[in-house]
Amino acid sequence: MQAYHLEEFGKPEGIVLRNRDEPKPGPNDVVIRVRAASLNRRDLMILARTYPLPAKPDVVPLSDGAGEVVAIGDRVSRFKVGDRVTGSYWPRWRDGRLAADYMDQLGCTVDGMAAEFAVFNEQWLVRLPDYLTWEEGASLSCAGVTAWCSVMASGSLKPGQTVLTLGTGDVSLFAVQFAKMMGCRVIATTSQDAKAEKLKTLGADHVINYVETPQWGAAVRELTGGLGADLVVETMGPETIEQSLIASASYSEIVVLIWKSVKQSALVLPASAYGPKLTTIRRLFVGSRVDLEAMIKAMSAREIRPVVDRAFPFAQAHEAYRYYEGRSGFGKVVLLGE
Template sequence: MKQIQLASPGGLGNLQLVETDKPKPTADQILIKVSSSSLNYHDLLVAQGQIPTEDGRVILSDCAGEVVEIGSAVTKWEVGDIVMSSCYPHWIEGAPEYQLLSFIGDNEDGYSTEYMAISEKSVTRIPNGWTRPEAATLPCAGLTAWRALVDEGRLQSGETVLVQGTGGVSIFALQLAKSMGAKVIATSSSAEKMERLKALGADEVINYKEEPQWGKAVLAKTAGLGVDHVIEVGGGGTFGESVRAAKLGGHIALIGVLSGPAVSQIILPRIFMKQLRMSGIAMANQQSQIAMVEYLDRSSIRPIISDTFDLADIASAFQHQIDNKHFGKISILINND
């Protein structure tokens, strides 16, 4: 079978397409024929070597595929079932614990492979009616947005959500927020992407290059009150404006560091004077993923996939991501039969 492995010390030039043996599931494992994956920012950091990992690591955390073989003790799945990955395959329920937070495609081998043998407990079903490429966008980006807005944010109809940019988490957050009756303000630096955001339901859009202090623009669009929730994916370069944009007693979900990990100015007084609530979000447990799937069963939401690459072209897919040419998710096609 074909598999992408990352040679140390990382870098797109060290992504190697290799031939290797198909794994055999142990008693409590299932064998998944991997149909699709999708790219996340975490995957990019691993591929670039910015998150060090073992030599020969099989990358990618997202997967949707078919169960083609089961171990003798497997009871949850049958051959022919369609499943999707959990980014933390050992975090089934409850609060995070360090020993449960082994990230697949980073701390252990992931899904840039045609077949994967994994514990029957490490996957969930996909939403009813979803294709495998659609389902493969959910385990990281979709679940992150779900936890930010639902588990931690406790989003209510009529509240206002700010999303930053047009990556996978932000687009999912926009779609989820609108489906739950919230108003959405979205930022982007591209006039074309701003139009696409409005077409997806964004109530207001702000060009953050034209308005570097875009937090003030958010206040102007909310009668000076600010937003109830901020989906903060930018990191150090955007955090100050996120604090400015949040309303008194608002919620900021800290998710990404696209603009860097360090905050350039001291803003702690603004945080506690506004009595803001911060949530650090790194995906969620499997029970949260199951709740998301059940919600999507009843929803008309479908992921936005702007580009699809074959597994062998994964370096080009990552470069496409680096160049910020995508809108929503980049899909990786692994088995198309």
Template structure:
């Protein structure tokens, strides 16, 4: 089988290696990967700016889906032929995140850019019947993060206002899911050309983030502000101004453009706002299962931008970093068996360059 491995001391930053197909151990499942998707997290890993450790040589990628082909002793949740998606944090089954859950695919554990993966059966969720493998691969990081933002803290009531900042993968999932919950959905964007597509996903209003968008949000809410602001762009001070008293800012992003941090937040303004700040990243397996059930009931499909073949991973990274993608960039894998080669090959293209933006 072939896998993409992070090797920072090489010119490309990644190599393709061929290895024997692994055998699942007790409680484990062997998955033939069918698709993997890319996100801003991959940008941070490539830049060496990720807050969690990254092991050299680890298989890249944290989002993926495939088919069960074998199960180890004692594994009873899945059988060969089942379609499954992998959880980003395999040890985070339920409850709040803790340091014991920090092991992550694509950083300290082998990830999803591989033709076969062995994972604990507890780290898998069934793929809803209405989703393709490519769509399922778009869920584990961005969509689960959006679900956590909407349900893990202050749950949004029908008719309340939810703001999603930006038009990245998390924000698009927030728009879709918040609309399902009956919320009044507002999206900020610097590209007015995306407005119609955002409305088609469920947004009720689209606000230009290059202006005073918190003031616009307050105008749209008769001065009350938003019950929930999902901050993916890192503009925490602006998000606080847009939130209602007793509201919440689900803080997903901590960077603004190329700056390592956003502008400082006035602590007096933060106190006076009466707003709860809840930092979050991804979600547990239990939250992933809740998400898939909701998607199945409502027949919702995640937004995909483009699909690339396994050998076109460099082009997929370039598309993601271009900033032109609307939805998830997905790498799909060959469906037939391929003969193994004895040698490794450098990743086609300079990964450090490819991941320099998003």
């Protein structure tokens, strides 16, 4: 079999395709034939050495992938040969709070999905519904779960409330879909009119061009009759945090993900954070296996499909990385299995 290995940081060419033995399952393991794997922002950060966790030497990259079970260990009880599965981003984190001994990540501290075959403990995997394609099934574990937990985890969001999403990254697109599934009003931002139309097709009720309207926080308040957004999925900070605070409603929540830049060593909240609105800022780092299972169950009930922008052949991983880094698309970038 063939698998990609991260041999050198800083450029896609540092991810090298090599031959290796096809994996064999241990007693509690499942071997899957990887049919598709997708890229996330964290994969670019790992390559650039700006990710919070250091990658293990020679790791097989990519946390997100989907495939079919081709072999199981003699103690495996959760899956059978032929099942369609995906992996959990934090494979050891099943439920509850993220603890120090759960810190392994697929494609970072343990081998991920950029391979023809992969072997995982059965507890690391989740069954996929039949209605999803391999490309769609490979797009869930990182961006999908992050968006799901952004919208659902606090339990405070109610139908009819307003959700603000920023940009057209993978998390934001999932957040639009999940917020609409909840019966919420969605306001989205983008820098491109062409992407604005796609956001509306996906379910956004209003789209603000943040280049044309740099004070988009005030525009959100105007669209909501002065009330503001009840939830802000903040994917573009730290520069955007002041506008997100201006856009937020009384007793609202801003979910803060990994910052897109590290220009600031510390976050200093602007004066707008200290007004009478009592906004809560919540940090988030993807979610557990139970979160992944709950998200897939909800998606299946409505047959919600991830947005896939482009699929590359397995041999074109470098091209896939460069295309994804260019941010020209709309949706997930996928590497197809052989």
